[in-house]
Amino acid sequence: MEEDHLTLGGLWVIAAGTIASAVSASLDREAEGLNLIGNSLQASGNALTANGARTALDLSGSLIQSSGNTTIVYSILADLKREDRLNLVIKGNLLQALGGSINFSDTFHISPSILNAYKRNGELLEVIGNSLQAIAAGKEKQGIESRQLEAAGSWIQAIGAVIVALAETKKQQTNLLNVHKAGGRPRL
Numbered sequence: 001m002e003e004d005h006l007t008l009g010g011l012w013v014i015a016a017g018t019i020a021s022a023v024s025a026s027l028d029r030e031a032e033g034l035n036l037i038g039n040s041l042q043a044s045g046n047a048l049t050a051n052g053a054r055t056a057l058d059l060s061g062s063l064i065q066s067s068g069n070t071t072i073v074y075s076i077l078a079d080l081k082r083e084d085r086l087n088l089v090i091k092g093n094l095l096q097a098l099g100g101s102i103n104f105s106d107t108f109h110i111s112p113s114i115l116n117a118y119k120r121n122g123e124l125l126e127v128i129g130n131s132l133q134a135i136a137a138g139k140e141k142q143g144i145e146s147r148q149l150e151a152a153g154s155w156i157q158a159i160g161a162v163i164v165a166l167a168e169t170k171k172q173q174t175n176l177l178n179v180h181k182a183g184g185r186p187r188l
Helices: 002-026 029-051 056-077 082-109 114-141 147-181
Strands: none
Touching: 002 029, 002 114, 002 147, 029 056, 029 082, 056 082, 082 114, 114 147
16 A cells, blocks of 8 residues: 555656646746756656556666656756757656656556556657657757757656546545445555
């Protein structure tokens, strides 16, 4: 039960972080502080979900995603040349996409249900969003304007993160309700 609380809390922290980063991507370059907060929240949320992981794949995926967020945080904080910063942003987003793909692949062993379908689709949206953000950074590195692509990728990731958090919240509420109906008491 404690793992469920860590996972749920982590998913909502991730959702908040992805929204902050998406808002930052939708604003001008002066909103980099909001992106720093967003990626810091995402890294922390992924670490929480890693602590609540039930499988080795889930643990690995969450840790890889967290390392991707940490890479982006470093790219914001460090005094780097533009090209080095963009390289780190590309790598950070690709690490997040890789970790998300691992988490997505780990959902195929769970029972089919509408909530699990929402979770799978949300995780897939997160992977797509991270991939679009990596492509946007690659285009920017080549001197091609890519703010709209970056913003679209950020919002797709955020929508996916919120869907995953909502699906997990509903799943845990349903599990608690079933325990209560059966006359049992959930462990706290």
